Amino acid sequence: MTAPLVKGWCPGALRPMPSGDGLLVRVRPPIGRLTQTQAAGIACLAGQYGNGQIDLSARANIQIRGVTDQTYAPLVTGLAALGLIDATPEAEARRNIVVTPFWQSGDGTAELAERLGSALRDNRALDLPGKFGFAVDTGVTPMLRDVSADIRIERDATGALLCRADGTASGARVTPDTAVDTALSLARWFISSGDRKRMAAHLADGATLPAAFNVIEAAPMPDMPPPAPGQSAVGFMIGFAFGQMQARALSALADIAPLRATPWRMLLLEGRISAPDIEGIITRADDPLLRVIACPGLPGCTQALQPTRPLARALAPHVSVDRMLHVSGCTKGCAHPGPTSLTLVAQARSFALVRDGNAASSPASSPLTVEQLLADPGTLMENPNALPV
Ligand code: SF4
Incomplete structure (x- = not known):
């Protein structure tokens, strides 16, 4: 049997990936959030220029399937009008960030993620491997420990911010003002230490982090069930069979509330306190x-x-x-x-x-x-x- 091909890079909107049903166009919503206008726009574009199927990825991105060589250009134009296109494919690839969907207004997470996204977009010299990514997990409870990322901004048990390398339990003490620069300095250390693997594998192979990244312990992982459809403090989370929805479902969801993408292939309806009644969505944790x-x-x-x-x-x-x-x-x-x-x-x-x-x-x-x-x-x-x- 032929071994499956390992591509080593993630698709983007500016770098679509060919697949069996056409081009796969991956949209990276800033801070993992879609306004109602953006969600409705993606639904419309997916129906018009794709095959109407939309995937949720394990990095909290939105994938439009079934795009053709002819429909790709107008799709990108439409996404740009929604504010969902980066200046270059390289900027888009660098902006590989997962944000906890359970952030709350005032906890600083959205602002931090926004600043990190801008810094990664603008930092052209940062030549990171294709799948290298960041996690901003600074809500009340750490939620992204099982989600792939190389550099993590988190909190310790007292709520203080830290920036740590994946594969270690402790990191550098940071503030809201220094977190982004510290994360970028850790990324630069990774590049300069001469490895193109992922961070945890690099450290497991014996690379030694700068001492500043061994100062403050991340909060322990709470004993709680994995995220599932249902109500939370910030909204109602819904799932989809195999993390895939039809454009019409996204269009109906866009009528209800802004959406937060999650790395569990679910969507969180911001501020919603009950399950919506929409065909094709999963609203029960025991489904x-x-x-x-x-x-x-x-x-x-x-x-x-x-x-x-x-x-x-x-x-x-x-x-x-x-x-x-x-x-x-x-x-x-x-x-x-x-x-x-x-x-x-x-x-x-x-x-x-x-x-x-x-x-x-x-x-x-x-x-x-x-x-x-x-x-x-x-x-x-x-x-x-x-x-x-
Ligand atoms: S999507 Fe499925 S079939 Fe395709 S490469 Fe991955 S595991 Fe294999």
């Missing part, structure tokens, strides 16, 4: 579709060996509340790099079964066809080794 993960598969990805989402959708009701099922179109496992209870990895005519591993792990048993998988989904989820092959 079985939240217990399945699937990448686009065929036909959305050129590297996929089989369709993934119809199988995941059919199996979802059989996944118990304490488990997760990941259906991956190939061994790359884009939708979920980590382990799950059961991972089904597409092969040419069947799916490999991996228990408590990820898409690249060794299969636990012989591969099964879709028909075999659907014949006894209860046994599949509880004891796949017992299935006949």
Whole structure:
């Protein structure tokens, strides 16, 4: 079997990525927030110039699918009119920031993220690797520890700000005025220390941080369930099957409130205190579709060996509340790099079964066809080794 291609860069609006259903155009909303005008505009543009499907990414970005060579230029013009286009592809790539969606007015998070975004946009000399990113996690509770980032601005247990390298528990003491400059100095150290990997891997390989970045401990991670649809102090969070919505759903959401994108492929409706009634959205934390993960598969990805989402959708009701099922179109496992209870990895005519591993792990048993998988989904989820092959 051919190994999946590792591209090593993320798509942007100015650097779209070809995929199985056309160009993928990724929009990075400033501070992770869309005004109602911007959300309505994206919905309209996705319907007019894409195929109407919109993804939410694990870096809290919005992806318009199915764009063609002919519709790409007018799409970018439309996005620029909404204030969602950077000056250059390089500026867009540098502005790789995830912001906690649970920031509150007055806690300084939005202002900090805004300043960091501007500084990254303007700092042309900062030549960072393609996936290098920043997290601004300065709400009441740290929420982004499991979200990929290389440089993190957080708080300690007393609420004081710090800037730390991913892969370490402590960082440099900062203030709202010094946090951005400190984050950029850490990025420059990373570049000058001569490595093109991600920060945590660089440190694990023995790189030694400047002493200033070992001064203040980040607050411990609270013992709380993972983010899920429902009400919070800042609004109502909603989910979507496989993190994908139709343009008409986004258009309906835009009528209700400004939206905050989250790295959990959900949207937070700012200020909303109850679940909206819109087709295709998930409003309950116990919805079985939240217990399945699937990448686009065929036909959305050129590297996929089989369709993934119809199988995941059919199996979802059989996944118990304490488990997760990941259906991956190939061994790359884009939708979920980590382990799950059961991972089904597409092969040419069947799916490999991996228990408590990820898409690249060794299969636990012989591969099964879709028909075999659907014949006894209860046994599949509880004891796949017992299935006949
Ligand atoms: S995991 Fe899915 S999305 Fe990623 S390359 Fe493979 S088929 Fe494509």
